Amino acid sequence: MTSPVPSRPARRAAARRGRAVLPWGGPDPQAARRAAVRSALAPLLAAHRAAFPAGDPRELCRAYDVAERMHRGQLRKSGAPYVTHPLAVAMILAGLGMDTTTLVAALLHDTVEDTPYTLGEVRADFGEEVAVLVDGVTKLDGERWGERREAETFRKIVLAAAADLRVLVIKLADRLHNLRTLDHVPEHKRRRYATASLELLVPFAERLGIHALKREMDDLAFAHRDPAAHAATAAAMRQALLGADAVFGPALRLLRGSLAEHRLDAEVSVRPRHLYAVHQDYAGDVAGLRPCQAARVLIVVDGGEQDCYVALGAVHAALHPCPGRVRDYIALPKFNLYQALHTRVISPDGDPLDVIIQSRAMRPVAEHGIVAHIRAAGADTAGTVAGRRDLVWLSRLLAWQSDATSAAFLDGLRIDLAGGNIAVFTPAGDVVALPHGATALDFAYALGTETGAHSIGALINGRLAPLSAELRSGYVVEILTDPEGSPTPDWLQVATTAPARVHIQSWLSGRQTEEAAALGRHRLARLLADHDLDLLTAEAHGTSLSIARDLGFTEIDDMYAAIATGSLPLDALLPRFISP
Incomplete structure (x- = not known):
């Protein structure tokens, strides 16, 4: 006995409920499949639509369909279907407001590495742009590269980032989700993975200015590498923030009043610091942490750069400033184009308070860094690093990496990315960003390989100094050269940066x-x-x-x-x- 053919309205209603049927009454596998994909992708589609209201969801659905089929039967360490990982990575990127192409690549980012799906098939199915992104984040074959795999994979990522910075952004989102789910990995592997994240991936997030990812990656890696110290810092932070209202309340009232007197519209809030930053600042000694050490005051001004300087005056009019503690990152932005005014003042109760002042236009860059620039100008800006003031560090990395062996590249990368940066000036006023502890010889090589190789000394703030002299932010440095000059073995004891050491060796x-x-x-x-x-x-x-x-x-x-x-x-x- 045949089943009666459902009416068209009945078929539509069934499709809406995810139970699509064929005209003769049987189930429609393709329609059911599409409904299942839409259901799984609903949160991602909603997040993407928030950033791109006119975006076409069909490419995301196609990409997820391929990823789900290719990864079918594969499980994460947690026992969850493997496809939940690329989906989560795409969700992280959608939260940053990344474009459709990036999300498609995120959904497919492990297919070439872990399934029979080839890069040629990615290119044929989704185009060259997606293929470049997927290839950029695909690890090299362990059997072929052996112990060199990690170093050469990072070299590959860096080279791919020169063509498209979104490769690095996808890699950071991939690492963040892996850190979120690291509990299911054996402890010794967790610690090693967390350490590698802090040494290599977190600094990339810092260099790209993506602090929204960096803070969480910092804290997750910290928790897995040193659980006891993480727990102690978290407990100290909770205790300190219990008294935040009492410490910050009177100061906030004075600040709001002074800003109003200066005719400024601004939002004033207390912003807790993230755990790893507190742990680093106090070298793990967090016993008795005070509220002023656990949080900072953030002032977001409705206005331009000049209004930020007016706000700085208002802050200093309301609360006594600490001499020498003003940092102007508006006139001289950080290497990742972060802009703000930082100052330290004394609260009515005598506590030192750190205050950050930004305009609303500066906030997206402060949180999302290069992603904010990609969003603002379109995906074409992801193309090349040439000429970008915020990516000089990447240009330098590209310049020396080709001369380094695998081991030297990985060690150099760790050194180059470690710690903070100082801003050193040439006599012409150009800014050269160098890591803390850099010497005049490092500065010489930062100006160019020939300058470094023929350097014989330096003028630092107008005074003659040896190449071994350590530099500080704000120094004006001129390198003295001799055409007959050349590197000597003892220069390896003087140079601290990877470019200098690689070129000397x-x-x-x-x-x-x-x-x-x-x-x-x-x-x-x-x-x-x-x-x-x-x-x-x-x-x-x-x-x-x-x-x-x-x-x-x-x-x-x-x-x-x-x-x-x-x-x-x-x-x-x-x-x-x-x-x-």
């Missing part, structure tokens, strides 16, 4: 190779002379190069260097010159 290695080649050539020439043969004649006729190529050397000097090191015995080489 490269130069020294090249010099050693030249010296070895000269020594090997001398030995070979002497041996040939004993047999009435002339090496110059053999070189002029191409005999030396031919023999070198036959032995697998690209250049003659490589063969000569092998003679010097003993890896190519002269006795084995002589017959080739006697009977070429």
Whole structure:
């Protein structure tokens, strides 16, 4: 007995309820599948629609459908279906307001690495732009790269970011979700993963100015790397913030009154600090943490940059300022284009309070960094780092990475990303960002490889100083050079930045190779002379190069260097010159 054919309104109603049927009464697998995809994607589609009201959800649905099919049967360590991970990564990015292409790539970001789905299929199904993003975040094959896999994967990500910064943003969202779900991983692996996150990924979030991700990544990695210290800091913060109203209340009233007197419309609030920052600032000694150490005052001004300076005057009129504690990041933004005025004042009760002043236009950049710029100007701005003042650090990283071995690259990357930065000036007024502890030699290499290689000294604030002199923010530095100058081995004890160290090591290695080649050539020439043969004649006729190529050397000097090191015995080489 056949079932009656449902009416069209009945079929539509069933589809809305997720129970699509065919005209003859049977279930419609494709319609049911589409309904299931829509249901799973509902939160993502809603978040994306909030940032892109006119966005087309069909590409997201297609991408999720592929990801779900490809990852079907794969489970996370928690036991959850694997597709929940790329979906969560896409949700994080949607919360940042990233574009459709980025979300599609996020949904597919593990397919090439963990499923039979190939990069060629990504390109054919979703286009070149998505393929570039997916390829950028795909780890290299462990069997092929072995111990070099981690270093070369990071090198690949950095190179991909030069083409499209969204690669780094996806990688950060991927790491954040992995940190959120790290409880299901064995403890020793958690600690290692958390440490790598703090050393490599969190600094990338800082460099890109994406503090909305950085703060959570900081605290999650801190919790997994040092659970006891994290718990102690969290407890100290909770206790300190219980007294926040009593400490901050009188100060906020005075600040609001002074801002009103200066005819400024501004929002004044208390902003708790994140745990890892507190732990770092007080070196883990958080016993007796005070409210003024656990939070800061944030003033968001309705107006432009000039109004921020007026607000600074209003703050200092209301509360006594601490000398030397004003930091102007509006006139001189941080390397990630963060802008604000920072000051420290004394509360009515005598507590030192840190105050941050920003305009409303500065807030998106303060929270989302490069993402705010990508959102404001469209995805095309993700293309290249060239000329971006906020990405000079990435341009420098790209400049030295090609000369570094895998181990040197990873170590250099950790050093280059570690800690804060100082702003040092050239005599022309250009700003050079360097890590804390950088020397005049590091500054010289930051200006260029040739400047660094030929540097012989420096003028710091007009006074002669050695290349080993440590620099401070605000210093004006001029590098003195000599065309005959060159690196020496002791420079490796002076240089602290990765670009300087890599270039110095490269130069020294090249010099050693030249010296070895000269020594090997001398030995070979002497041996040939004993047999009435002339090496110059053999070189002029191409005999030396031919023999070198036959032995697998690209250049003659490589063969000569092998003679010097003993890896190519002269006795084995002589017959080739006697009977070429």
